[in-house]
Amino acid sequence: MENFKSINPKEINENAVKMIGDRWMLITAGKSDSFNTMTASWGTIGFLWGKPVVYIFIRPQRHTFGFVEKENEFTLSFFSEEYRKALNICGSTSGRDCNKVEKAGLSPIFTEKGNVSFKEANMVLECRKLYSDYLKPELFVDSSIVAQFYKANDFHKVYVAEITGVYQK
Numbered sequence: 685m686e687n688f689k690s691i692n693p694k695e696i697n698e699n700a701v702k703m704i705g706d707r708w709m710l711i712t713a714g715k716s717d718s719f720n721t722m723t724a725s726w727g728t729i730g731f732l733w734g735k736p737v738v739y740i741f742i743r744p745q746r747h748t749f750g751f752v753e754k755e756n757e758f759t760l761s762f763f764s765e766e767y768r769k770a771l772n773i774c775g776s777t778s779g780r781d782c783n784k785v786e787k788a789g790l791s792p793i794f795t796e797k798g799n800v801s802f803k804e805a806n807m808v809l810e811c812r813k814l815y816s817d818y819l820k821p822e823l824f825v826d827s828s829i830v831a832q833f834y835k836a837n838d839f840h841k842v843y844v845a846e847i848t849g850v851y852q853k
């Protein structure tokens with residue numbers, strides 16, 4: 685992670701709602717020989733089971749889903765505004781059909797553990813899965829969310845993961 689410095693998760697001094705909801709992020713899983721990445725704007729950063737954690741939500745039809753399922757770890761990469769177009773490309777094309785990383789003009793880099801992020805990112809969270817399950821329609825307290833977001837019955841799988849590393853430029 686050349687050009688990045690490692691910081692403690694408690695030193696992230698950005699508003700998490702803006703970080704995920706406005707800036708968006710790339711969820712990337714796999715290793716150098718085979719990985720995939722996709723844009724996400726739903727998730728949380730918080731604290732659970734005595735650990736700094738993230739929650740991410742992935743629909744099962746995403747190509748990235750198979751990679752996150754298979755691997756124990758993934759990364760969340762955050763970018764400055766100049767990479768909005770790259771994030772739009774990674775959020776509208778599938779790794780199944782094209783080399784979206786090349787299309788988006790991103791350069792893969794690898795953590796010491798072999799997880800994948802991108803040279804152009806300005807913050808990277810390296811995460812280790814702790815818990816996962818599908819959202820279930822019968823458990824929604826506000827069922828209007830089901831009608832609004834899950835017409836295709838494609839309920840997200842939620843992953844709770846420990847933040848094991850934070851790299852910042």
Ligand SMILES: Cc1cc2nc3c(=O)[nH]c(=O)nc-3n(C[C@H](O)[C@H](O)[C@H](O)COP(=O)(O)O)c2cc1C
Pocket residue numbers: 708720721722723724725726727741742743745746747748749771772774775776777778779780
């Ligand atoms: C701004 C934005 C936010 C997105 N957030 C999510 C998300 O949180 N979860 C999800 O499953 N898909 C999300 N998507 C959709 C995926 O990024 C998109 O379907 C992508 O093409 C999947 O690529 P893949 O098939 O290579 O995994 C988002 C897309 C955009 C543009």
